Amino acid sequence: MKNKFFALFTILLSISLITTYSCKKEKDKSVAVTEVRLDKSATTLVEGDTEELMATVMPENATDKGIEWKSSDESVATVSQTGLVTALKEGSSAITVITSDGGFKATCDVTVNKKVIAVTSVVLGNTELTLVEGEEEKLAVAVTPENATDKSVVWESSNESVATVSQEGLVTAVGEGKATITVKTNDGGFSASCEVTVKKKVIAVTGVKLSAESMTLREGEKGTLTATVEPANATNKNVEWWTSDLDVVSVTSTSGSSNGYVEARKAGKATVTVKTEDGEFSASCEITVEKKEVPVTGITIEPSSLKLPAGDTYSLIPHVQPSDATNQDIKWLSTNESVATVNAEGKVTAGAAGNAEIRAMLEGKFATCPVEVDNVTMTMKKTSYMVILSLSKKINIESDIETNFTLDKSKITVVSADPLIATVDQDLNLVAPGKTGKALVTMNYRYGNGLLSTSFMVTVKKNLKD
Numbered sequence: 001m002k003n004k005f006f007a008l009f010t011i012l013l014s015i016s017l018i019t020t021y022s023c024k025k026e027k028d029k030s031v032a033v034t035e036v037r038l039d040k041s042a043t044t045l046v047e048g049d050t051e052e053l054m055a056t057v058m059p060e061n062a063t064d065k066g067i068e069w070k071s072s073d074e075s076v077a078t079v080s081q082t083g084l085v086t087a088l089k090e091g092s093s094a095i096t097v098i099t100s101d102g103g104f105k106a107t108c109d110v111t112v113n114k115k116v117i118a119v120t121s122v123v124l125g126n127t128e129l130t131l132v133e134g135e136e137e138k139l140a141v142a143v144t145p146e147n148a149t150d151k152s153v154v155w156e157s158s159n160e161s162v163a164t165v166s167q168e169g170l171v172t173a174v175g176e177g178k179a180t181i182t183v184k185t186n187d188g189g190f191s192a193s194c195e196v197t198v199k200k201k202v203i204a205v206t207g208v209k210l211s212a213e214s215m216t217l218r219e220g221e222k223g224t225l226t227a228t229v230e231p232a233n234a235t236n237k238n239v240e241w242w243t244s245d246l247d248v249v250s251v252t253s254t255s256g257s258s259n260g261y262v263e264a265r266k267a268g269k270a271t272v273t274v275k276t277e278d279g280e281f282s283a284s285c286e287i288t289v290e291k292k293e294v295p296v297t298g299i300t301i302e303p304s305s306l307k308l309p310a311g312d313t314y315s316l317i318p319h320v321q322p323s324d325a326t327n328q329d330i331k332w333l334s335t336n337e338s339v340a341t342v343n344a345e346g347k348v349t350a351g352a353a354g355n356a357e358i359r360a361m362l363e364g365k366f367a368t369c370p371v372e373v374d375n376v377t378m379t380m381k382k383t384s385y386m387v388i389l390s391l392s393k394k395i396n397i398e399s400d401i402e403t404n405f406t407l408d409k410s411k412i413t414v415v416s417a418d419p420l421i422a423t424v425d426q427d428l429n430l431v432a433p434g435k436t437g438k439a440l441v442t443m444n445y446r447y448g449n450g451l452l453s454t455s456f457m458v459t460v461k462k463n464l465k466d
Helices: 002-028
Strands: 035-038 042-046 050-052 055-058 067-071 077-079 084-087 091-099 105-113 121-124 128-132 136-138 141-144 153-157 163-165 170-173 177-185 191-199 207-210 214-218 222-230 239-243 249-252 259-264 268-276 282-290 298-302 306-309 313-315 317-321 331-334 340-342 347-350 354-362 365-374 378-380 384-388 394-396 401-403 412-416 429-431 437-447 450-461
Touching (some): 077 091, 128 136, 163 177, 222 268, 306 313, 306 347
Antiparallel strands (some): 077 084, 091 105, 177 191, 313 347, 331 354, 354 365, 378 401, 394 429, 437 450
16 A cells, blocks of 8 residues: 555656746746837827827847737827827827736837817808998907917908998998908918998987076177087088067078078067077077166265274265266275275275375276275284182272273273173273173274274182182
8 A cells, every 4th residue: 555655756856847847948948028119209290180009019029029008198198008099189298008917118209289270261251341431330250260279350441431340340330431351261261251331320300408597788789699509410400580579679690501690679678589590499588688888977986085094994875977877987096005005896994094095987987985094903912810709899990991092982892792780881890790600802993994802811709719
């Protein structure tokens, strides 16, 4: 039994050794990959194009020539496992082949350009167009094929005084006439045209106004009325004029003029009317005609003389004879402006002490008013007073009044901000009726035609402790 087992073991061992030797011999005969090459290192394609890359595994007798293809950006270009590259969109991608044996690599840079689709024609939605001055219309344009790469166009007008066109195809009617609007493709230079006819716009009259609703003229005088037709760009702005009373007022005009020339004939009233030819809109002006000019016969001034303190003012009142004289434009003059000046309204302003003469003049007639200016002053030595009710309710202030003239108490008037707090009586006593507080007291002195004023503040308390 042992001999049989040993014999079987020997046979199996022999078979194993023979098999191992045979495999090792076969292995020693395999050829390893040393390199892989591509027929291109770079290529350029257009969207949609394909190209097959050729890979060569080295050496030629390499045992395992298996390879794998990859794309770095399959959104730009894909590659099949046979090396067929398909361009998808504009961009770049690296196509790489990798050997199964040894992992050797080779790369081809693929650039994909956008596919250019050429323009074949251009057409306009309108070949003829009629517009009125001021109107606008956009022309529709179609470039074929629809997916052309460059569909940009350029617009042009043959006569921009008739019609203009924007680069968006918006046609604007400018003036009466004809113009050809042309569109041209930048790709291929294809063109299409539209003939535009522009008609004159008729703008209807909506109303009319006159430059005046009333006018006063003297017999023999002339005036002008101007009619304004609305709108300003109305097509027909012709107007007609007439008067309600030719004896009082006449009105004339010239062809194409907007003016009505009015002439006053005799005293009275008349209505001048203008009417538009288009629409018969009308407007009127009431004309009052007065009698001829009434000349000035004389002039007087009120008062006939003035006595003012320095710095004071007084308005003189002129009287023209007759009172209905046409011209009432009095001119005023001072013979000594250092003493007194006078403005255009007859207001006299006293300056330095002295004498001057104010004159009112009109149409060669004049009147005079002598003016005497005194340099008189009235001030208070004290600007404030304190009254203690427990001690006194009355203080004589006459000695505190400083003047450069003899004071006449009867010409003094007193204004108190609150007479219940303080006031001044005719004997120039500061009187405090009993109310506490503060009050501004002002004394006015009438001097000639002028007025002198001085003020002081009065504080009234119940006792010294307040």
